Amino acid sequence: MNAALVAVYAFRETLRRRVFLAVLVLTTAFVALYWLGARFVFSKTSGFSGNPVVDENVVRGASVFGLALFATYFLGCVLAIFLTLGAIRGEAERGLLQPLVARPVGRSSLIGGRLLAAVLVCVPYVVVVYAIVLAITRHTLHWAPDRQLEPMLALMLAVTIIAALSLLGSVFLAPIANGITVFMLLGIGMVAGLLGQIGVVMKIHSLERIAEASSWIAPFEALYQRSLFALTAETSGVTKTVLSLGPFGGPQAGPSQLWLWSLGYLALVTAAVLAAFARLDL
Amino acid sequence: MPPALTTRALVKRYGRTTALAGVDLEIAPGELVGLLGPNGAGKSTLTKIVCGIVRSSGGEAKVCGARAGSRSARAAIGYLAELFRFPDWLSAEEVLVLHQRLASSRGGADERRDLLGLVGLTDARRVRVSAMSKGMQQRLGVAQALVGRPRLLLLDEPTSALDPAGRRTVRELLERLREREIAVLLNSHLLSEVELVCDRVAILSHGRLVAAGAMNELTRSRGLEVETSAGVRLIEDVGRAQVPQLVRELVAAGEDVFSVRLVRSTLEEAFLELTGSDAA
Numbered sequence: 001m002n003a004a005l006v007a008v009y010a011f012r013e014t015l016r017r018r019v020f021l022a023v024l025v026l027t028t029a030f031v032a033l034y035w036l037g038a039r040f041v042f043s044k045t046s047g048f049s050g051n052p053v054v055d056e057n058v059v060r061g062a063s064v065f066g067l068a069l070f071a072t073y074f075l076g077c078v079l080a081i082f083l084t085l086g087a088i089r090g091e092a093e094r095g096l097l098q099p100l101v102a103r104p105v106g107r108s109s110l111i112g113g114r115l116l117a118a119v120l121v122c123v124p125y126v127v128v129v130y131a132i133v134l135a136i137t138r139h140t141l142h143w144a145p146d147r148q149l150e151p152m153l154a155l156m157l158a159v160t161i162i163a164a165l166s167l168l169g170s171v172f173l174a175p176i177a178n179g180i181t182v183f184m185l186l187g188i189g190m191v192a193g194l195l196g197q198i199g200v201v202m203k204i205h206s207l208e209r210i211a212e213a214s215s216w217i218a219p220f221e222a223l224y225q226r227s228l229f230a231l232t233a234e235t236s237g238v239t240k241t242v243l244s245l246g247p248f249g250g251p252q253a254g255p256s257q258l259w260l261w262s263l264g265y266l267a268l269v270t271a272a273v274l275a276a277f278a279r280l281d282l
Numbered sequence: 283m284p285p286a287l288t289t290r291a292l293v294k295r296y297g298r299t300t301a302l303a304g305v306d307l308e309i310a311p312g313e314l315v316g317l318l319g320p321n322g323a324g325k326s327t328l329t330k331i332v333c334g335i336v337r338s339s340g341g342e343a344k345v346c347g348a349r350a351g352s353r354s355a356r357a358a359i360g361y362l363a364e365l366f367r368f369p370d371w372l373s374a375e376e377v378l379v380l381h382q383r384l385a386s387s388r389g390g391a392d393e394r395r396d397l398l399g400l401v402g403l404t405d406a407r408r409v410r411v412s413a414m415s416k417g418m419q420q421r422l423g424v425a426q427a428l429v430g431r432p433r434l435l436l437l438d439e440p441t442s443a444l445d446p447a448g449r450r451t452v453r454e455l456l457e458r459l460r461e462r463e464i465a466v467l468l469n470s471h472l473l474s475e476v477e478l479v480c481d482r483v484a485i486l487s488h489g490r491l492v493a494a495g496a497m498n499e500l501t502r503s504r505g506l507e508v509e510t511s512a513g514v515r516l517i518e519d520v521g522r523a524q525v526p527q528l529v530r531e532l533v534a535a536g537e538d539v540f541s542v543r544l545v546r547s548t549l550e551e552a553f554l555e556l557t558g559s560d561a562a
Contacts, residue, residue, distance in 0.1 A: 102361040103384035
């Protein structure tokens with residue numbers, strides 16, 4: 001009950017900051033750009049491979065949609081980080097937190113409410129943007145991913161984990177330091193994921209192992225890789241090989257227990273936030 | 283009825299720094315106690331431990347019999363932090379609604395009206411925090427602290443941002459709280475203010491309670507100030523009982539006596555003496 005109350009106020013705070021307005025404007029710009037790009041790709045790339053064995057429609061669709069997936073993931077993470085980076089230490093420094101913590105409300109409710117508010121913004125955002133770019137891709141490029149639900153679910157869980165990590169950082173770090181830390185974590189995850197992709201394409205097992213290890217440490221990146229993988233999970237042959245050479249080619253499915261581990265990871269991070277906040281002197 | 287606040291050998295350490303070094307303090311229900319001390323004496327730390335936003339390193343603190351920081355203890359307190367802010371997009375009334383919900387107060391609109399009236403913000407109920415002066419926000423902070431009819435009110439420098447009229451409003455408010463049997467721990471640098479409203483004063487220095495008692499227990503008689511035709515002078519080591527004899531002697535000595543006044547040391551003098559500091 002109290003967590004819901006805190007979530008409602010945090011949500012209203014987000015509205016007040018005009019985050020929604022800025023996000024709406026920039027997302028509209030991104031979607032418009034994507035639609036334009038998809039149209040150009042469709043109209044200008046007929047017969048580009050010169051190979052009748054390659055399914056050009058799949059290559060076009062998967063490549064362009066891979067870009068959209070990356071943008072959706074990145075924008076969702078940006079939103080998750082900015083909504084939570086100053087949730088604890090930042091708000092305590094501004095004097096906003098003390099009047100709330102002194103009330104007979106559990107600290108777990110305060111944290112739960114903040115996480116809930118961030119998730120209620122980020123997850124629907126990812127769902128809406130994913131649905132729009134999928135609709136554009138289907139309509140403009142006449143192509144749809146092999147698995148349509150899995151990429152969306154993976155991105156939803158990935159941004160939720162990022163929000164929880166940023167909340168954890170907000171217990172220990174000032175807002176700017178926390179933002180930098182979480183963005184760098186995101187960047188390291190991306191680099192590890194790209195190394196894994198290169199490892200798959202070039203058959204370098206040590207790179208693949210690095211990517212595998214990073215998927216345990218940073219499951220948000222593994223989930224993003226899984227979402228890319230799901231786009232062409234059922235595709236095979238020369239088309240698959242051509243795809244793997246592209247900018248979003250060679251994604252890994254990740255460990256078989258990725259979903260379970262990601263949920264467990266989220267629970268662990270949330271437990272760490274609760275434990276850290278419970279011990280924090282304000 | 284248990285005391286509104288009891289601390290026993292309360293200790294707080296921040297790394298190697300000891301902020302509180304074993305503080306024993308008791309506040310009876312409805313009692314108004316001023317907490318004084320130089321900067322860094324541990325006043326805010328003590329207040330924060332009592333309201334549960336800082337954990338103690340040793341000893342115990344109880345609010346109305348419940349362990350400080352527990353849910354029932356927090357339900358019994360109202361707290362105004364030294365540094366606080368409300369979401370600036372909320373109106374005065376919305377701030378109180380939020381805190382009523384968090385405190386599970388059933389006071390509703392009547393309580394909000396009463397509290398806004400108490401702090402002189404009746405006409406500002408729809409004004410957003412962003413449009414309020416610092417003084418108005420401070421008064422709203424006091425109203426917020428009173429949501430849910432707390433039995434112990436912890437005020438950390440409640441008048442620091444107020445003009446003289448605002449300070450007077452808070453002083454009058456504190457007097458009215460006494461009628462409602464709400465105990466108050468007033469942490470303030472303004473000794474004159476504490477002197478005017480508090481039943482007792484506790485003085486902290488370097489994390490230790492160096493004195494606690496009623497105003498006349500902390501201050502001492504300095505003698506008699508006598509105004510005669512020869513001028514004004516202070517005669518030390520004499521009290522009220524010696525006034526008739528003293529006047530007779532002065533008249534016999536040919537002096538005209540215009541006034542005789544008992545002089546006590548001020549709270550400020552007692553404070554400086556006890557803490558060994560130059561300023562409050």
